[in-house]
Amino acid sequence: MATDTLRLYQYLLATRTEGPGLRAAVWVQGCPNHCRGCMTPETWSFTDGYDMEATALAEEILATPGLEGVTFAGGEPFAQAAALAALAAPLRAAGLGVITFTGFTLAALKARKDSATEALLAATDLLIDGPYIEALACTDKPWVGSSNQQYHHLTDRYRESVAAYEKKKNKLEIRIFPDGRILANGMLPEEALRAVKNLKSATLLCNDAV
Numbered sequence: 335m336a337t338d339t340l341r342l343y344q345y346l347l348a349t350r351t352e353g354p355g356l357r358a359a360v361w362v363q364g365c366p367n368h369c370r371g372c373m374t375p376e377t378w379s380f381t382d383g384y385d386m387e388a389t390a391l392a393e394e395i396l397a398t399p400g401l402e403g404v405t406f407a408g409g410e411p412f413a414q415a416a417a418l419a420a421l422a423a424p425l426r427a428a429g430l431g432v433i434t435f436t437g438f439t440l441a442a443l444k445a446r447k448d449s450a451t452e453a454l455l456a457a458t459d460l461l462i463d464g465p466y467i468e469a470l471a472c473t474d475k476p477w478v479g480s481s482n483q484q485y486h487h488l489t490d491r492y493r494e495s496v497a498a499y500e501k502k503k504n505k506l507e508i509r510i511f512p513d514g515r516i517l518a519n520g521m522l523p524e525e526a527l528r529a530v531k532n533l534k535s536a537t538l539l540c541n542d543a544v
């Protein structure tokens with residue numbers, strides 16, 4: 335696969351549940367972490383999903399009015415670091431902020447010492463890291479699924495907004511399409527998320543932390 339070809343599970347051009355403000359959100363397909371209790375094991379396979387060129391997705395995101403930024407989740411974003419860095423470059427050049435979730439710790443990513451990982455870290459304003467640990471599940475930290483996961487402000491862009499969001503509750507968005515498909519994204523307690531997921535025709539889009 336070319337380095338600017340993304341393998342995607344899903345994307346949304348405008349959501350308010352995946353970080354501060356109105357954001358595009360991109361869930362990549364493929365995750366090697368296999369966290370116990372992961373809400374989206376359907377994102378684990380590296381052969382499911384579909385291909386999309388980073389330039390094509392960047393064009394769609396840049397044509398969406400009113401966005402503050404973009405959120406990369408999964409699946410595992412750092413399994414596709416080069417393609418996501420290629421996607422992030424024109425978005426950052428246009429002034430959008432970048433939040434990236436990962437099931438790896440920042441220390442493990444830094445220890446890789448590979449250029450694609452470094453490029454995606456350099457393109458990220460806020461990194462939310464660490465695997466989902468079922469025993470540490472929580473819903474009182476904005477956008478994260480278990481309390482081990484940490485916010486790493488790689489730039490100052492989201493420092494104030496994360497502090498402000500810590501006083502707010504997590505949200506869930508549910509979209510119902512004319513053909514009956516139901517798309518849910520955001521955060522709720524695990525039991526409620528599983529109930530939503532069990533709705534007929536429902537697709538659940540969690541960030542990488544769940």
Ligand code: SF4
Binds near residue numbers: 369377408
């Ligand atoms: S919680 Fe995230 S990192 Fe863990 S297995 Fe699921 S998609 Fe992968």
